[in-house]
Amino acid sequence: MCKTAGLALVWVLGWAILATPLAAADRIVIGSKNFEESRLLAEMFAQLLEERTQLQVERRLGLAGTQVCFEALKNGAIDVYPEYTGTGLVSILNEKAAGPPAQTLNRVRSEFLSRWNLWWLAPLGFENSWEIAVPAELAEREHLETISDLARVSKRLHGGFGHEFVGREDGLLGLQKIYGLEFGSVDHLQQALQYQAAKERRIDALDVYSTDGRLILYNLKVLRDDRRFFPPYEAAALVRGETLKRHPEVGTVLGLLAGSLDEDTMRALNLRLQEGHESEAVVARDALRKLGLSKENGRTAQREIQGTGILAYLWGARRDLGRLTLQHLGLSAAALALGALFAIPLGLWLERQRRWAETVIRILGIFQTVPSLALLAFMIPFLGVGTLPAIAALWIYSLFPIVRNTYTGVRDADPKAVEAATALGMTPGQILREIRLPLAAPVVMAGLRTAAVLTVGTATLAAFIGAGGLGEPIVTGLQLANTAMILSGAIPAALLALLVDAGLGWVERKLRPAGLEGR
Amino acid sequence: MPADPLLEAAGVAKTYGDGTVALGGVSLAVRPGETVALVGESGSGKTTLLRTFNAMVKPSAGEVRVEGKPVSGLDPIALRRRIGYVPQDGGLIPHWRISKNVELVPRLLGWERSRRQARSREMLSLVGLDSSTHANRYPAELSGGQRQRVAFARALAADPPLILLDEPFGALDALTRLELHRQFLDLKKSLGKTTVLVTHDLAEAFRLADRIGVMRGGRLLQLGTPDELAKSPADPYVEALLEMRRV
Numbered sequence: 001m002c003k004t005a006g007l008a009l010v011w012v013l014g015w016a017i018l019a020t021p022l023a024a025a026d027r028i029v030i031g032s033k034n035f036e037e038s039r040l041l042a043e044m045f046a047q048l049l050e051e052r053t054q055l056q057v058e059r060r061l062g063l064a065g066t067q068v069c070f071e072a073l074k075n076g077a078i079d080v081y082p083e084y085t086g087t088g089l090v091s092i093l094n095e096k097a098a099g100p101p102a103q104t105l106n107r108v109r110s111e112f113l114s115r116w117n118l119w120w121l122a123p124l125g126f127e128n129s130w131e132i133a134v135p136a137e138l139a140e141r142e143h144l145e146t147i148s149d150l151a152r153v154s155k156r157l158h159g160g161f162g163h164e165f166v167g168r169e170d171g172l173l174g175l176q177k178i179y180g181l182e183f184g185s186v187d188h189l190q191q192a193l194q195y196q197a198a199k200e201r202r203i204d205a206l207d208v209y210s211t212d213g214r215l216i217l218y219n220l221k222v223l224r225d226d227r228r229f230f231p232p233y234e235a236a237a238l239v240r241g242e243t244l245k246r247h248p249e250v251g252t253v254l255g256l257l258a259g260s261l262d263e264d265t266m267r268a269l270n271l272r273l274q275e276g277h278e279s280e281a282v283v284a285r286d287a288l289r290k291l292g293l294s295k296e297n298g299r300t301a302q303r304e305i306q307g308t309g310i311l312a313y314l315w316g317a318r319r320d321l322g323r324l325t326l327q328h329l330g331l332s333a334a335a336l337a338l339g340a341l342f343a344i345p346l347g348l349w350l351e352r353q354r355r356w357a358e359t360v361i362r363i364l365g366i367f368q369t370v371p372s373l374a375l376l377a378f379m380i381p382f383l384g385v386g387t388l389p390a391i392a393a394l395w396i397y398s399l400f401p402i403v404r405n406t407y408t409g410v411r412d413a414d415p416k417a418v419e420a421a422t423a424l425g426m427t428p429g430q431i432l433r434e435i436r437l438p439l440a441a442p443v444v445m446a447g448l449r450t451a452a453v454l455t456v457g458t459a460t461l462a463a464f465i466g467a468g469g470l471g472e473p474i475v476t477g478l479q480l481a482n483t484a485m486i487l488s489g490a491i492p493a494a495l496l497a498l499l500v501d502a503g504l505g506w507v508e509r510k511l512r513p514a515g516l517e518g519r
Numbered sequence: 520m521p522a523d524p525l526l527e528a529a530g531v532a533k534t535y536g537d538g539t540v541a542l543g544g545v546s547l548a549v550r551p552g553e554t555v556a557l558v559g560e561s562g563s564g565k566t567t568l569l570r571t572f573n574a575m576v577k578p579s580a581g582e583v584r585v586e587g588k589p590v591s592g593l594d595p596i597a598l599r600r601r602i603g604y605v606p607q608d609g610g611l612i613p614h615w616r617i618s619k620n621v622e623l624v625p626r627l628l629g630w631e632r633s634r635r636q637a638r639s640r641e642m643l644s645l646v647g648l649d650s651s652t653h654a655n656r657y658p659a660e661l662s663g664g665q666r667q668r669v670a671f672a673r674a675l676a677a678d679p680p681l682i683l684l685d686e687p688f689g690a691l692d693a694l695t696r697l698e699l700h701r702q703f704l705d706l707k708k709s710l711g712k713t714t715v716l717v718t719h720d721l722a723e724a725f726r727l728a729d730r731i732g733v734m735r736g737g738r739l740l741q742l743g744t745p746d747e748l749a750k751s752p753a754d755p756y757v758e759a760l761l762e763m764r765r766v
Contacts, residue, residue: 254551414613416606419610420606420611421623423573423604423606423683424624424674425597425601426600430627435612483718513613515614515659515660
């Protein structure tokens with residue numbers, strides 16, 4: 001029994017170490033944010049580098065937002081990710097967006113170089129910024145090409161804008177000042193509803209992101225921002241200077257994409273991801289092939305899961321799911337093993353130092369209330385992205401139930417038996433080993449069980465910081481609004497939690513010392 | 520000339536950190552082979568006094584001597600292994616079989632297995648339990664009276680010169696208690712152990728003890744044979760206590 005536990009521990013620790021990727025010299029890590037276009041661009045970077053360099057490419061797609069990506073890049077957890085110049089200026093440098101695209105690019109380039117040695121490569125050729133769109137047939141009928149054109153006729157029209165857009169100086173308020181854009185009436189709509197409303201012509205103009213695939217689907221025309229009101233959001237690869245120094249070929253190869261993609265192309269590609277439920281791997285390969293940048297010609301698109309139902313989908317994705325399940329279990333097991341290794345001794349120590357007990361347990365309880373995603377994000381500046389910060393965050397969550405149960409279990413173990421054993425000359429060490437611990441074992445195990453279920457559940461969020469696991473299809477599925485994909489992660493994750501709970505429940509009963517039945 | 524006392528308390532006092540006085544300076548001597556009962560209400564200090572004898576409580580003043588040696592100078596672990604102890608509820612270790620419970624102190628003293636097992640069988644039959652039916656059971660599978668017998672067997676297993684009993688019959692029903700009283704008197708006669716018995720039951724003390732010490736508010740009011748107490752109570756409280764017993 002002890003031997004098995006020992007072996008299991010060695011296995012788990014070994015896994016934890018192996019799973020933490022060592023910074024191999026010939027490895028490059030591509031990151032992306034958690035929306036379709038960012039993932040697609042990152043996948044294109046990755047495939048291009050795989051084909052045209054000797055580097056081993058690792059993907060960390062779907063990181064939770066600008067902050068996470070940027071921190072990860074800064075501390076070297078990733079080497080490159082697609083970013084937008086406007087985002088760099090506004091969200092990272094905290095400056096006001098202004099001026100033509102070249103000015104914005106030059107500004108972020110020089111600042112990022114001098115502050116962090118991060119390189120903006122040549123822009124990819126398109127902008128994904130806020131724009132105003134109108135139904136195509138309206139544009140044709142009224143001869144609308146630019147926002148200035150729209151301002152001529154807008155008094156007769158009905159606007160439908162997102163809540164955020166209406167109230168902002170860099171949104172509708174500013175447009176009114178610069179263009180004199182006044183609508184007959186304005187509706188505040190959820191983004192998801194705007195497109196449908198436009199299709200049904202309940203609204204005549206809406207705010208959009210310029211490369212949104214739904215512009216094609218709903219037959220909308222983007223009006224040119226002829227007075228350059230909206231800040232430019234040019235897409236480009238953002239790369240670590242150190243990476244370029246080590247592997248100059250990264251800059252050269254990614255440079256092949258400079259100026260190669262326009263808004264129309266991006267809309268079409270995004271549409272395939274948004275509505276066609278295709279994987280970014282397939283869409284990226286097609287895009288590279290069309291640009292003539294792919295070496296593999298004629299090969300049909302790789303694995304594409306097209307099931308009729310969720311079961312077919314699960315079956316089709318079984319290989320990936322197997323790998324993700326192992327990854328998920330590994331993350332959880334490593335966090336839990338480390339948690340037990342730390343929390344059980346801590347619980348025992350607190351039982352000896354009771355005046356600290358309440359304070360320490362309360363502090364651990366406070367950690368428990370920190371939202372999981374916030375805790376994960378908090379780890380990034382210290383530990384980067386990937387497996388390590390995920391294990392660290394899960395580890396913190398596992399501590400409270402284990403410490404609390406160890407402490408109370410040992411403290412409350414049959415006080416009369418402990419008293420008698422003391423009076424008959426057992427040493428405190430003997431009492432701990434022979435009486436308190438065996439009697440507390442089921443309680444400690446119950447704490448471990450709680451922690452395990454919690455960890456397996458929370459580990460789905462690890463995908464947000466690129467640690468993989470069953471959260472990966474959930475996160476991707478949410479971004480692609482693909483229910484089958486979401487369920488392909490959620491169902492195994494739930495089953496895993498139930499299995500772990502049942503398994504540890506069995507261990508808990510086995511650990512229950514004989515002689516305690518019916519007490 | 521009486522034999523040297525096996526157990527002595529000289530001005531033993533105990534004041535807790537919060538100022539509570541549990542013992543206000545108690546002196547007594549217990550001779551080899553005699554049974555002394557400490558009687559008093561809860562809070563009288565009788566249990567605290569008992570616990571100073573096996574170093575479970577450290578006196579804040581005064582001295583306890585066992586076999587003439589001051590307890591404060593002895594290793595408490597070694598001392599306790601030479602003093603038998605039976606608490607009110609038996610204090611058996613719930614996940615240990617009866618035999619393992621009885622063998623506790625012999626095991627701590629490093630006796631060999633075969634000697635321990637023989638001793639455990641002997642002790643169980645001494646307290647009236649059949650070793651073949653009970654040795655392999657767990658405490659929860661026994662009745663309250665049986666558990667208390669096991670606790671006595673455990674206390675006697677390593678043949679200690681001194682036995683401390685803390686209300687050992689307190690939680691038993693009347694019939695079982697009478698039966699165990701009878702057993703106790705048999706053991707007393709056959710083993711001749713020096714025993715200190717804490718009880719709140721004066722009748723029990725009269726029945727089982729050679730001498731009785733009446734305690735109240737952390738003081739020993741009187742120590743004497745049942746006859747001496749009955750004939751010449753030294754304190755109005757002792758008198759009242761005896762009066763109550765008569766009614």
